[in-house]
Amino acid sequence: MATDQERRSPSISDLDGKRRKGPVTVDGVLLDGPLNDPKVGEKFIQDAFQVILEEAIRKGTDVSEQVCEWKEPDELRMLLDLDLVDAGEPSEKLLERCQDVIRYSVKTIHPRFYNQLFAGLDHHSLVGCYITETLNTSQYTYEIAPVFVLMEETVLRKISEMIGWKHFDGLFCPGGSIANMYAMNMARYKLYPEVKKRGLWEVPRLAIFTSDESHYSVAKGAAFQGLGTDSVYVVKTDERGRMIPKDLEEQISIVRSKGTVPFLVNATSGTTVFGAFDPLPEIADICEREGIWLHVDAAWGGSVLFSRKHRHLLTGIERANSVAWNPHKMLQVGLQCSVFLLNDDTGLMKKCHSANAGYLFQPDKFYDVGYDTGDKSLQCGRKVDCFKLWLMWKAVGTRGLEQKVDRAFACARYLVNEMKRRAGFRLLMEPQCVNVCFWYIPPSLRGKEESPDFWKNLGMVAPFIKERMVKQGTMMVGYQQQRTNVNFFRQILISPQISLDDLEFILDEIEHLGKDFQPH
Secondary structure, three states, rough: HHHHHHOOOOOOOHHHHHHHHHEEOOOEEOOOOOOOOOOHHHHHHHHHHHHHHHHHHHOOOOOOOOOOOOHHHHHHHHOOOOOOOOOOOOOHHHHHHHHHHHHOOOOOOOOOOOOOOOOOOOOHHHHHHHHHHHOOOOOOOOOOOOOHHHHHHHHHHHHHHOOOOOEEEEEEEEEEHHHHHHHHHHHHHHOOHHHHHHHHHOOOEEEEEEEOEEEEEEHHHHHOOOOOHHHEEEEOOOOOOOOOHHHHHHHHHHHHHHHOOEEEEEEEEEEOOOOOOOHHHHHHHHHHHHHHHEEEEEEOHHHHHHHHHHHHHHOHHHHOOOOEEHHHHHHOOOOEEEEEHHHHHOHHHHHHHOOOOOOOOOOOOOOOOOHOHHHHHOOOOOOOOHHHHHHHHHHHHHHHHHHHHHHHHHHHHHHHHHHHHHHOEEEOOOOOEEEEEEEEEHHHOOOOOOOOOOOOOOOOOHHHHHHHHHHHOOEEEEEEEEEEEHHHHHHEEEOOOHHHHHHHHHHHHHHHHOOOOOOO
């Protein structure tokens, strides 16, 4: 039986009927019903998911398929028909275009993609990507992202505990480079809080210290924040690519003698090329004596926290003021997934970044506004990157993430041992991480190591082989020059799809592609 309230309250359909007597148009635009047919949209999504599953996921992880189908820019531009036109296209044509996009893109989830510090596919993380893209929310207030605000706090707390901190703050941000910039901004504000209001002319000249193997984002961050690249002092590294504490100490002393104020040391845990881990205990000792903020850029090596076998590489990280870490690298969380963590519970981050926008962070909301975390961020809109990691972590557990890290190290060790057994492969150094850096010496250069042109000619080998492998689509391996070393390969072995056959194929294919190299 209907209640009095129900009898008094007309239904929405009743109200609609009373309001309208026919189609409603405003400025010639019909407003009855949605702009697009939801059923048509749902059908397109279902069909597109089948394309993604078959073309991107199944073929993308199949070793019998190409890593990429290489086309020159002009040819690719014609194949894709990239021009945008006035009239829309039917679903069938759009699905063909989706297939083409996948076909001509690099399959970074392929077992033989080793080109970057990210690779492979985690299916749970991928589902997390689908869900967050569908929900399409922004992580700045509890009002609009209640689940994800609590989830981000949970994930950050767990990581902070693994680092060894009792207190924490932080957020997920768009990449390790931005995380490093956050550290600079926080360190500067901690030392000179008036800089937020009055600007750089109210503070003395400041100095940042980082190793000559550190990420280029340190210099970019200094330029972006108005400090200038000249404010970055480059500290020498040893033969393994690790910062030399003695040189750091000497440079700090020199800088102080010139009236410049040292305010941040950027230590690297897992350098981009060599995978080197700076000696954190010694660096932390110096920072504590000198009163300097210690930031650890663990964008690459931070995942080692999960490994009981390899965690010793991060000894001393608990003494850092801040840490950057990219789960989208060694753990295969979907791009992007980056963390900035702060050893603080005083609200320093919010004080540094807040603008108190009343239209978004209203102080008189009906819930605890302490859960509105967006004012800690330099962004307003911020994607929900924590869910991908959370869902994967839930699926495999901490021990499952440990297995990912340990297996990557084991693959690197196997490859190194195999290189030592084969003629023509020469390591730059024993790897500290899973970066295997090496030269391949083709038959035409063997026995000529003492000739004056040997190193010049050897520097041409990696580009020669790389061009062939990319155009044939067999695999992708990065190469670079570093220090005084001519071009060498940097093999990154983190994909969970890698098998023993793939490790053998790496060496076989390099030998095959480089066997007929001839110096100019």
